[in-house]
Amino acid sequence: MTDNLSSNIKVLAFDIFGTVVDWYGSIAREVDAMHLGVDGDKFALAWRAGYVPAMQRVMLGELGWTLIDDLHRMILDQMLADFKITNLSEAQKRHLNKVWHRLDPWPDSVAGLQRMKSAFTICTLSNGNIGLLTNMAKHAGLPWDCILSAEVFKKYKPDPATYLGVSQVFDVPPEQVMLVAAHQSDLDAARACGLRTAYIERPLEYGSKQMKDVSADSNNTFHAGSLIELADQLGC
């Protein structure tokens, strides 16, 4: 990882769910604390598993443009039926749905972002909606320069409009933007648009019972074990 590579990069765009925050652990903990008679681990995994199919309904045109908050609620309502949870009020359901606004960061996230903010413009690039990402940043202390979201571009990742949108917003060529993510498919799509890519290892994204493969792909510009390690590699 040479100085040349990093010196040309101006903007770091971060995937959020799993890369910067621990959705699995945060949701499992909150659901367990609610004593609903369900396993927080299974509940978290099922909720997340509903996410891609729900987005696909929008991408296929079956649903109009929909915020992730609303997709999360559609999935939640189905899950409450599946898990036979019948004793929640509407206010309790709304509060539970916004657990996605209260996800905790990985232990290295805040310190790593603070360091990278000193040398780069750091922004989110998430399918999460703007309000969700803003509330999460206040909850978790994430020091974004700017919150970019599928909501700005009215397309979800991996649509090229999202990756190229970052380059257009900041008026820099795609190769001066780097996507930072814990998901190879997201990085592949960004690289196809000309962005640089950094893979972050998050072996516990789905919990300790199903460890994730975090092996390196040489197509990425950087590969790091944490956001602090990425800041080290970027020399900031």
Next chain:
Amino acid sequence: MTDNLSSNIKVLAFDIFGTVVDWYGSIAREVDAMHLGVDGDKFALAWRAGYVPAMQRVMLGELGWTLIDDLHRMILDQMLADFKITNLSEAQKRHLNKVWHRLDPWPDSVAGLQRMKSAFTICTLSNGNIGLLTNMAKHAGLPWDCILSAEVFKKYKPDPATYLGVSQVFDVPPEQVMLVAAHQSDLDAARACGLRTAYIERPLEYGSKQMKDVSADSNNTFHAGSLIELADQLGC
């Protein structure tokens, strides 16, 4: 200004040019320092005067959706002809056009915003584009939770879609959003959408040669001499 009024407010949305940053002084200083043989004061005022007519060309449909960076450049090109400035390279013109990304804050802005950020979600609501507002925040140290812009809503203020857009983004009713601005027309339009309003006195917005009327309008929820004074009134 009672506790009741401020306790119900969740989001403070700030107008930027003139309210948080001193466009007049910043541009006049930079133009004077370029030794172009023109009066920085006149140049700054003429540039800003071209802004509303340029936006109106978009609002009337004569131009498609256009970022403020591009409107600023159209006005600048006309001004360079009017002021008979012929010796700037394309790179110098691009750099000068981005002076709007390098505007300095009023002396109270950063401290006032830091205090309000502890109690509210603070965001921009400006016709400036996202990249401009993000670069300005890094330059000036403005600690936004979120950058909202006409670019997100594809409408300029005073279109209701911008004010109501803030309430929709944060999933709160309009009366839980307050627009903070140094311009009564902006506040009037926000109030018509159900937002609360705070007027900030910026008598020097157009320089000391043409002091601005900053008298109070009782329709506003708050009236303050600075962002620090507003933080005082909001009890944060």
